[in-house]
Each structure stands twice: as C-alpha cells, then as structure tokens.
Amino acid sequence: GNSVTQMEGPVTLSEEAFLTINCTYTATGYPSLFWYVQYPGEGLQLLLKATKADDKGSNKGFEATYRKETTSFHLEKGSVQVSDSAVYFCALSPPSGGSYIPTFGRGTSLIVHP
Amino acid sequence: EAGVTQFPSHSVIEKGQTVTLRCDPISGHDNLYWYRRVMGKEIKFLLHFVKESKQDESGMPNNRFLAERTGGTYSTLKVQPAELEDSGVYFCASSQVPLVGGYTFGSGTRLTVV
Numbered sequence: 001g002n003s004v005t006q007m008e009g010p011v012t013l014s015e016e017a018f019l020t021i022n023c024t025y026t027a028t029g030y031p032s033l034f035w036y037v038q039y040p041g042e043g044l045q046l047l048l049k050a051t052k053a054d055d056k057g058s059n060k061g062f063e064a065t066y067r068k069e070t071t072s073f074h075l076e077k078g079s080v081q082v083s084d085s086a087v088y089f090c091a092l093s094p095p096s097g098g099s100y101i102p103t104f105g106r107g108t109s110l111i112v113h114p
Numbered sequence: 115e116a117g118v119t120q121f122p123s124h125s126v127i128e129k130g131q132t133v134t135l136r137c138d139p140i141s142g143h144d145n146l147y148w149y150r151r152v153m154g155k156e157i158k159f160l161l162h163f164v165k166e167s168k169q170d171e172s173g174m175p176n177n178r179f180l181a182e183r184t185g186g187t188y189s190t191l192k193v194q195p196a197e198l199e200d201s202g203v204y205f206c207a208s209s210q211v212p213l214v215g216g217y218t219f220g221s222g223t224r225l226t227v228v
Contacts, residue, residue, distance in 0.1 A: 004156070036219075043118060043219035044157075044205065089157060100212040101170065104149075104157035 002027045006090050006105035013080055013112050021075040021108045023064075023090035031092040033057075033066050033073040034102070038087045047075075047088070085112045116140065118220035120206050126226045132194040135223045139188070139208030145169075146189050147209075147217070148181060152202040160204075162212070163189060169212075196227045 007022040025033065035047040035057070048057030053068035064075045073090060090105040119138040127133050139146045148160040160179070161171040165186035174181070178197070183189040193200050204223045209216040 041221060043221040044207075044217075045219070046217070091157075101147075101159045101162065101173075106154065106156050107151070 002031070002092060002094065002103040004090050004092055004103050004105035006088075006108050008106075009087075009109040011108060011110050013110070015082055015112055015114055016079045017112075019075070019077040019080045019084075019110065021088055021090075021110070023073045023075065023105060025071050025073065025090075025092050025103075027071075027092055027094065027103075029095040030068070031094055033064070034091040034093065035062070035064055035073070035075050036089040036091060036104075038089070038107075040086070044089065080110070080112045082112045082114055085110055118206055118208050118218050120204075120220035120223050122223055123221065124224045124226075126228060127196055129198055129227055130195045132192065133196055133225060135191045135193075135204050135225070137189045137191070137206030137208075137220060139206070140218055143208035143210055143218075144186070145209045145212050146183060147207045148189070148191055149205040149207065150202050151205065151222075152199075157205065160191075164212075193225075196225075198227050201225055201227045 003026045005024050032051045034049045036044040037047045038044045048059040050057040050066035056065045062077045064073050087107045087109050089107045091102045093102045146163040149157050151157045159173040162169045163183045166183050180192045207217040207219045
C-alpha cells in the first residue's frame with residue numbers, strides 16, 4: 001500500500017536558519033506529492049505540490065523537489081521565520097484514475113525561536 | 115468566501131458518552147471528507163461524501179462511528195459510545211472536485227475521551 005514517512009519532530013531552529021524536513025514515500029506508479037501546513041489554531045493549508053518526477057513545488061520561500069529515484073519530497077527553506085512555526089504534513093495522492101484519497105505522513109512540528 | 119467550519123473546536127467527554135461533531139463545508143462544494151489524527155500519528159482518512167451520498171467509507175474504524183450529510187450541506191460525525199482510543203483531532207475538508215490539491219480543511223475538532 002501507499003505510505004509516507006516524515007522525520008520526527010519537533011524541529012527547533014533559530015530565526016534565519018536553513019530548514020530541511022525529510023519526506024519519503026512508497027507508492028505504485030507516479031503519485032502526486034504535497035506539503036500541507038497547519039498553523040496554530042487553523043486548518044491544514046496546501047503549501048506546495050508536485051505532480052511528476054523532477055518537478056519542483058515552491059511557495060512562500062519553501063521548496064520541494066519530486067525525486068523519483070530516491071522516492072523523496074524533502075521540504076526546504078533557506079531562512080526560516082518565527083511565523084513559520086507550524087506542523088508540516090507530507091502527503092501523496094495516487095496517480096490519476098485511482099482513488100483521490102491522499103495518504104498523509106505523521107506531521108513534523110517546526111518551532112522557530114527569535 | 116467562508117472557509118470550512120467545524121465545531122466544537124474542543125470536546126472532552128467521558129468514556130461511554132456520545133459526541134457529535136459538525137462540519138460546514140464551503141458553499142457549493144459537493145465533496146466532503148472526514149479525517150482523523152490520533153496524537154503524533156498520521157492523518158487518516160475516514161470517509162468521503164459526494165453531496166449526500168457516501169462515496170467511500172472504507173476508513174471508518176467501526177460501527178460506533180456514524181456520519182451523515184443530510185441535504186448535501188453540512189455533515190455530522192457521531193461517536194457512540196466513545197472509547198479512549200477515539201481521542202484525537204477530527205478534520206473535515208471540502209472540495210469542488212475530488213482532487214487533493216483542491217481540498218480546503220477546517221481547523222479540526224480536538225476530541226478527548228477520558
């Protein structure tokens with residue numbers, strides 16, 4: 001079956017530090033890959049996505065590249081801010097033609113200190 | 115545009131009691147989804163409505179859980195009787211089309227069964 005594995009948190013960083021949150025997946029075919037973010041007290045929001053190998057999704061300074069060869073979709077940001085403190089979820093959606101129900105990872109909590 | 119609204123935001127109940135969670139999707143969104151996150155674990159799919167019909171309820175854990183969406187508008191998720199392992203955050207999401215990238219999530223209901 002499909003699965004998503006994320007690095008365990010919390011990840012604690014100082015402001016302006018470089019961020020990497022690892023995500024690897026197991027799936028048949030070529031799934032679409034997503035990063036969702038949940039800020040305190042809010043719902044999950046789509047942060048970025050990639051639908052095919054070597055695609056790079058980007059938004060708000062965050063980036064993730066779909067690596068088929070390593071089945072990974074690591075989230076990166078060059079300089080984090082306190083406002084980036086949130087829980088980040090990696091997810092995959094099966095290839096088109098199948099179920100659209102996504103598989104989520106466990107979430108990684110990010111804490112950014114001033 | 116109003117977002118997906120869930121209430122209550124928090125609920126603490128005793129084992130054996132009944133709790134009903136409500137989700138109001140974005141107006142016009144035919145697709146409504148329920149998910150659950152047990153603390154520290156993955157967000158798990160529970161079920162998917164298309165209008166008032168259950169499209170997929172393969173994620174419902176057992177028959178203590180009952181979801182309804184009368185009239186194809188808001189949805190309720192009832193847990194009766196609640197058990198300790200039902201504790202977690204219950205998320206609702208809606209979309210116009212069944213596409214993961216098109217989901218809008220609510221902020222969730224945190225359920226604690228004591």
